[in-house]
Amino acid sequence: MPEDDPDERTADVAVIGGGPAGLSAAVYTARADQETLVFDDGGGTTRDVDRMENVYGFPDGITGPELVARGREQAAKFGAEFVPEEVVRLSTTDGETYAVETTERTYAVRGVVLATGASYESPAIADVERFEGRGVSYCVECDAYFYRDSPVAVVGAGNYAAREALMLLDYTDDVVLLTNGDDLVADPDLVDRLDEADIPVRMDRLDTLVGDETLDGVETGDGERITVDGLFVALGAAGGTDLAEMLGVPTANRAVETDAEMGTPVPRVYAAGDVTGGQRQINTSVGEGTRAAINLLEDLRDTADYVDYRKIDTDASDAPADD
Numbered sequence: 001m002p003e004d005d006p007d008e009r010t011a012d013v014a015v016i017g018g019g020p021a022g023l024s025a026a027v028y029t030a031r032a033d034q035e036t037l038v039f040d041d042g043g044g045t046t047r048d049v050d051r052m053e054n055v056y057g058f059p060d061g062i063t064g065p066e067l068v069a070r071g072r073e074q075a076a077k078f079g080a081e082f083v084p085e086e087v088v089r090l091s092t093t094d095g096e097t098y099a100v101e102t103t104e105r106t107y108a109v110r111g112v113v114l115a116t117g118a119s120y121e122s123p124a125i126a127d128v129e130r131f132e133g134r135g136v137s138y139c140v141e142c143d144a145y146f147y148r149d150s151p152v153a154v155v156g157a158g159n160y161a162a163r164e165a166l167m168l169l170d171y172t173d174d175v176v177l178l179t180n181g182d183d184l185v186a187d188p189d190l191v192d193r194l195d196e197a198d199i200p201v202r203m204d205r206l207d208t209l210v211g212d213e214t215l216d217g218v219e220t221g222d223g224e225r226i227t228v229d230g231l232f233v234a235l236g237a238a239g240g241t242d243l244a245e246m247l248g249v250p251t252a253n254r255a256v257e258t259d260a261e262m263g264t265p266v267p268r269v270y271a272a273g274d275v276t277g278g279q280r281q282i283n284t285s286v287g288e289g290t291r292a293a294i295n296l297l298e299d300l301r302d303t304a305d306y307v308d309y310r311k312i313d314t315d316a317s318d319a320p321a322d323d
């Protein structure tokens with residue numbers, strides 16, 4: 001970081017992404033007195049989710065936007081600063097500081113948490129977007145519960161789709177796998193399990209979704225209607241891995257590769273949440289953000305002894321009893 005560049009802003013930590021993974025990381029780093037910038041270009045999956053019933057601590061469910069708003073409030077309370085800019089480049093010249101370049105300016109930081117999420121691929125079927133949240137889902141783990149004992153379909157033609165179809169059997173016996181014109185290319189054991197479970201695999205091209213307020217079915221190119229209440233899209237997710245690759249962080253299957261501590265081979269660069277692949281859930285994203293932050297803090301202090309209660313003596317409002 002050149003000292004004489006008046007336009008360059010410095011901080012201890014850059015958290016890139018303002019979803020649950022990034023915000024949970026920011027709560028920890030900011031609360032441990034590390035100057036924390038949270039870069040958030042206003043997108044992300046969480047903001048798109050209507051209702052979630054499996055987020056820890058919310059027995060009545062919570063919407064994605066509310067969850068983000070609460071996380072932002074909590075991170076801000078401990079001093080995290082939000083930067084509403086898109087990060088376009090990450091680089092380092094000395095391996096000590098990292099340059100975070102946004103569309104507006106450059107920031108120099110000592111540690112990075114990559115929490116850029118993932119975007120889910122959508123099939124080219126008419127009206128998919130209209131039925132998102134009204135029958136179309138991108139996550140069996142999240143939404144299958146709403147389709148117990150109902151007819152459902154999975155759209156996809158790979159291992160991921162096969163696994164999602166098999167997972168649906170926990171909720172309903174009426175499952176069909178729709179490859180949308182492609183061959184099913186899945187591991188033989190998964191194909192066997194589909195077979196054993198009597199899950200039909202249909203290769204028809206899909207044309208349009210039908211229904212009024214909610215999904216009633218999907219129509220094939222031949223005009224046949226397959227009646228389903230739920231359509232689970234299992235085409236995979238495109239992770240926000242570009243920034244990681246700029247730093248030489250390894251990626252695989254469109255996800256950032258981390259070790260068990262959410263670390264990467266690049267010093268003080270961690271990743272958390274959907275961008276790391278895996279189970280892609282709010283609770284796991286929060287857990288990974290926490291783990292990334294705690295380990296980054298250890299790096300920054302150059303000690304394995306993590307203590308984050310230093311503020312309690314100086315600010316009574318931070319005491320755990322008040323949280």
Ligand SMILES: Cc1cc2nc3c(=O)[nH]c(=O)nc-3n(C[C@H](O)[C@H](O)[C@H](O)COP(=O)(O)OP(=O)(O)OC[C@H]3O[C@@H](n4cnc5c(N)ncnc54)[C@H](O)[C@@H]3O)c2cc1C
Nearest residue numbers: 017018019020021041043044045046087117273274280282
């Ligand atoms: C339809 C649907 C329903 C779901 N339902 C559930 C559910 O019921 N329960 C559950 O646990 N999970 C559910 N999920 C999964 C859950 O939403 C994700 O696991 C979670 O959102 C991941 O959080 P994250 O912080 O990793 O990423 P995100 O929430 O996607 O956040 C990524 C952040 O990075 C920012 N960003 C990305 N690139 C840049 C950049 N270059 N510069 C600046 N900012 C950037 C974005 O703006 C955003 O703030 C669902 C997902 C979908 C799609």
